[in-house]
Amino acid sequence: xxxxxxxxxxxxxxxxxxxxxxxxxxxxxxxxxxxxxxxxxxxxxxxxxxxxxxxxxxxxxxxxxxxxxxxxxxxxxxxxxxxxxxxxxxxxxxxxxxxxxxxxxxxxxxxxxxxxxxxxxxxxxxxxxxxxxxxxxxxxxxxxxxxxxxxxxxxxxxxxxxxxxxxxxxxxxxxxxxxxxxxxxxxxxxxxxxxxxxxxxxxxxxxxxxxxxxxxxxxxxxxxxxxxxxxxxxxxxxxxxxxxxxxxxxxxxxxxxxxxxxxxxxxxxxxxxxxxxxxxxxxxxxxxxxxxxxxxxxxxxxxxxxxxxxxxxxxxxxxxxxxxxxxxxxxxxxxxxxxxxxxxxxxxxxxxxxxxxxxxxxxxxxxxxxxxxxxxxxxxxxxxxxxxxxxxxxxxxxxxxxxxxxxxxxxxxxxxxxxxxxxxxxxxxxxxxxxxx
Numbered sequence: 001x002x003x004x005x006x007x008x009x010x011x012x013x014x015x016x017x018x019x020x021x022x023x024x025x026x027x028x029x030x031x032x033x034x035x036x037x038x039x040x041x042x043x044x045x046x047x048x049x050x051x052x053x054x055x056x057x058x059x060x061x062x063x064x065x066x067x068x069x070x071x072x073x074x075x076x077x078x079x080x081x082x083x084x085x086x087x088x089x090x091x092x093x094x095x096x097x098x099x100x101x102x103x104x105x106x107x108x109x110x111x112x113x114x115x116x117x118x119x120x121x122x123x124x125x126x127x128x129x130x131x132x133x134x135x136x137x138x139x140x141x142x143x144x145x146x147x148x149x150x151x152x153x154x155x156x157x158x159x160x161x162x163x164x165x166x167x168x169x170x171x172x173x174x175x176x177x178x179x180x181x182x183x184x185x186x187x188x189x190x191x192x193x194x195x196x197x198x199x200x201x202x203x204x205x206x207x208x209x210x211x212x213x214x215x216x217x218x219x220x221x222x223x224x225x226x227x228x229x230x231x232x233x234x235x236x237x238x239x240x241x242x243x244x245x246x247x248x249x250x251x252x253x254x255x256x257x258x259x260x261x262x263x264x265x266x267x268x269x270x271x272x273x274x275x276x277x278x279x280x281x282x283x284x285x286x287x288x289x290x291x292x293x294x295x296x297x298x299x300x301x302x303x304x305x306x307x308x309x310x311x312x313x314x315x316x317x318x319x320x321x322x323x324x325x326x327x328x329x330x331x332x333x334x335x336x337x338x339x340x341x342x343x344x345x346x347x348x349x350x351x352x353x354x355x356x357x358x359x360x361x362x363x364x365x366x367x368x369x370x371x372x373x374x375x376x377x378x379x380x381x382x383x384x385x386x387x388x389x390x391x392x393x394x395x396x397x398x399x400x401x402x403x404x405x406x407x408x409x410x411x412x413x414x415x416x417x418x419x420x421x422x423x424x425x426x427x428x429x430x431x432x433x434x435x436x437x
Contacts, residue, residue: 001043001044001045001079001080001083002039002043002044002045002245002318003043004043004149005149006149006150006153006245006246006317006318007043007149007150008147008148008149008150008153009147009149010043011041011042011043011086011087011088012087014040014041014042014043014142015041015061015067015087017142018030018041018061018138018139018142019061019063021138021139021142022061022063022111022138023063024138025111025133025135025138026109027063027108027109027110027111027133028062028063028103028108028109028110029060029061029062029063029103029108029109029110029111030060030061030110030111030138031058031059031060031100031110031111031112031113031117031121032058032059032060032061032113032137032139033058033112033113033116033117033118033121033137034113034115034116034137034139034140035048035049035054035055035056035057035058036054036143036316036319036320036323037059037113037137037139037140037143038055038057038058038059038069038071039053039054039055039057039319040139040142040143040319041059041061041139042059042069042083042084042087042088043083044080044083044084045318045319046075048075051202051203051204051205051206051243051321052204052243052319052320052321053201053202053243053318053319054319054320055071055075056071056072057069057070057071057093058070058071058093058096059088060096060099060100060103062103066087066088066089067087067088067089068088068089068090068091068095068099069084069088069089069090069091070091070092070093070095070096070099071084071090071092071093072092072093073090073092076090097124100121100124100125100128100130101124101125101128103130104124104125104126104127104128104129104130104131105128105129105130106129106130107129107130107131108130108131109130109131109132109133110125110130110131110132110133111133111134111135112125112132112133112134112135113134113135113136113137114134114135114136115136115137115324116137117134122134136325140324140325141325141334141337143316143319143323144314144323144324144325144326144337144339144340145337145338145339145340146317146339146340146341146363147339150247150317151339151363153245153246153247153317153318154246154247154248154317154341154361154363154382155247155382156246156247157242157244157246157247157248157249158247158249158361158382158383158384159384159415159416159419160197160199160244161194161197161242161244161249161251161383161384162383162384162385162412162415162416163197163416163419163420164190164193164194164196164197164242165190165193165251165253165384165385166385166386166416166420166424166427166428167193167196167420167421167424168189168190168193169253169255169385169386169427169431170423170424170427170428170431171189171193172186172189172230172236172255172257173255173427173431174427176230176236176255176257177232177257177258179229179230179231179232180229181229181230182227182228182229182230183209183210183211183214183222183226183227183228183230184209184222184224184227185230186209186230186236186238187207187209187222187240190207190209190238190240191203191207194242197244199244199245200242200243200244201242201243201244201245201318202242202243203240203241203242203243204241204242204243204248204249204250204321205240205241205250205321206221207238207239207240208220208221208222208237208238208239208240208252209222209236209237209238209240210222210236210237210355211228211229211230211231211234211235211236211237211257212228212231212234212235212353212354213351213352213353213354214226214228214355215234215235215236215237215254215349215354215355215356216349216350216351216352216353216354216355217349217355218307218308218309218347218349218355220355230257231257231258232257232258232259233257233258233259233260233261234257234258234354235254235255235256235257235260235264235354235355235356235391236254236255236257237252237253237254237355237356237357238252238253238254238255239251239252239357239359240252241321243318243321244318245318246318247317247318248315248316248317248318248319248320248321249361249383250315250321250343250359250361251359251360251361251383251385252345252347252357252358252359253358253359253385253386253387253388254268254355254356254357254358254388254391255388256388256390256391260390260391263350264354264356264391265391265392265393266303266393266396267300267303267305267348267350267356268348268356268358268388268391268392268393269391269392269393269396269397270299270300270303270305270348270396271299271300271346271347271348271356271357271358272358272387272392272397272401272405273299273396273397273401274295274296274297274298274299274300274311274346275296275344275345275346275358275360276401276404276405277295277296277298277299278292278295278296278311278312278328278344278346278362278379279344279360279362279379279381279404279408280378280379280400280404281295281378281379282367282369282376282377282378283336283367283376283377283378284374284375284376284377285335285337285338285374285375285376285377286335286336287335287336287377288332288333288334288335288336289310289311289312289326289327289328289329289332289333289334289336289342290329290330290331290332290333292311292328292332292336293310293311293328293329293330293332296311296328296344296346297311297346300346300348305348307346307347307348307349308349309347310327310328310329310330310331310332311328311329311344311345311346312327312328312329312342312343312344312345312362313327313328313329313342313343314326314327314340314341314342315341315342315343315361317341326340326342327342328342328343328344336364336377337364338364338365338366338377339363339364340363340364341361341362341363341364341382342361342362342364343359343360343361343362344359344360344361344362344379344381345357345358345359345360346358356391358387359383360381360382360383360385361381361382361383362379362380362381362382363379363380363381363382364377364378364379365377365378365379365380366378381408384411384412384415384416385412386409386412386428386431386432387405387408387409388431389431389433389435392405392435394435394436394437395437397437399437402435402437405435406434406435409431409432409433409434410432410434412428412432413428413429413432416428417429
């Protein structure tokens with residue numbers, strides 16, 4: 001179960017929203033073929049998928065009458081089954097096909113998600129005399145727009161996560177210069193600091209811990225064979241996240257170990273400027289991620305370089321750390337709506353050299369602009385972790401960019417410092433100290 005204190009909206013209210021969407025589609029029923037949609041609709045969570053609290057399941061929601069959830073009964077506690085049966089019939093997964101056929105035999109039209117519904121379902125419905133209607137799952141957008149309770153929860157989760165991150169970053173600064181730490185040591189330490197919060201359910205994905213040339217591999221996963229020592233002169237890229245019941249986190253920091261080169265500082269500062277451009281963006285309601293993506297790349301482009309991944313992805317609420325339909329990328333066509341949470345993670349990767357990425361999560365909020373002639377939106381940064389000042393060439397920053405950075409670090413210090421031990425407080429004070437031109 002995912003309690004109302006975390007979900008914020010009851011299953012009955014969500015089903016009312018879904019039936020409204022079914023009405024707009026002009027169909028008799030909607031198949032929920034994505035387990036994320038089932039988990040969100042019925043306020044349940046599970047453990048069938050690594051790092052994502054999902055119960056593998058399907059559902060059928062008719063425009064009238066009770067929905068049916070198809071799930072392996074052996075996975076349900078009595079409490080969860082009772083919870084589900086308050087709003088739906090609960091049947092075994094093998095009952096889905098005959099249930100669809102029975103509805104199809106009456107000539108019913110049934111909506112299916114293009115992305116997750118097998119073509120066999122379309123053939124089954126059509127073969128039984130029904131009408132399969134394929135398109136986008138309307139629940140994806142409903143789920144992506146977080147309600148007030150989910151927003152408050154993720155803000156709490158990020159503050160909790162920030163304490164673990166500060167302790168970890170301080171530990172790396174203290175231990176890495178010795179040359180004894182490895183990439184795996186960093187992964188294990190960060191998970192330990194998160195576990196020490198007492199609220200960690202799982203990491204939200206396998207931690208990316210890459211130093212030196214390994215950091216230049218965008219989706220690097222350290223193994224015992226590839227495990228590299230963190231040496232002075234290296235950059236350490238750590239991309240990680242946590243699953244807490246009140247929110248999902250995802251954050252990347254790049255740290256200098258010893259003295260960085262001028263090239264490292266130049267590239268890091270260009271990535272930082274792109275990150276700040278996204279964080280400070282103000283845009284009309286309905287703007288797509290593709291329209292914003294260039295902001296993150298502009299300073300890299302002027303140096304003849306780029307990064308070969310999207311700038312940002314949607315993030316769930318104690319669900320998948322990668323959630324559609326919105327994203328900030330060249331292919332991001334879904335409008336960004338208030339309440340959505342997206343990552344902001346430009347980077348730079350020098351093959352066989354080093355990797356840089358700076359990632360915060362951002363909440364889409366209303367922008368308060370005096371005299372605005374249309375609704376405008378902006379981002380509120382959720383992640384609270386220092387950005388390595390040693391890697392910043394301050395002469396490359398505009399006054400507005402420097403003001404943003406100093407204000408961000410002041411906020412990190414104010415919100416995180418009270419929960420830290422004295423040694424980590426001292427480290428944080430230094431790591432977030434104001435930068436001057």
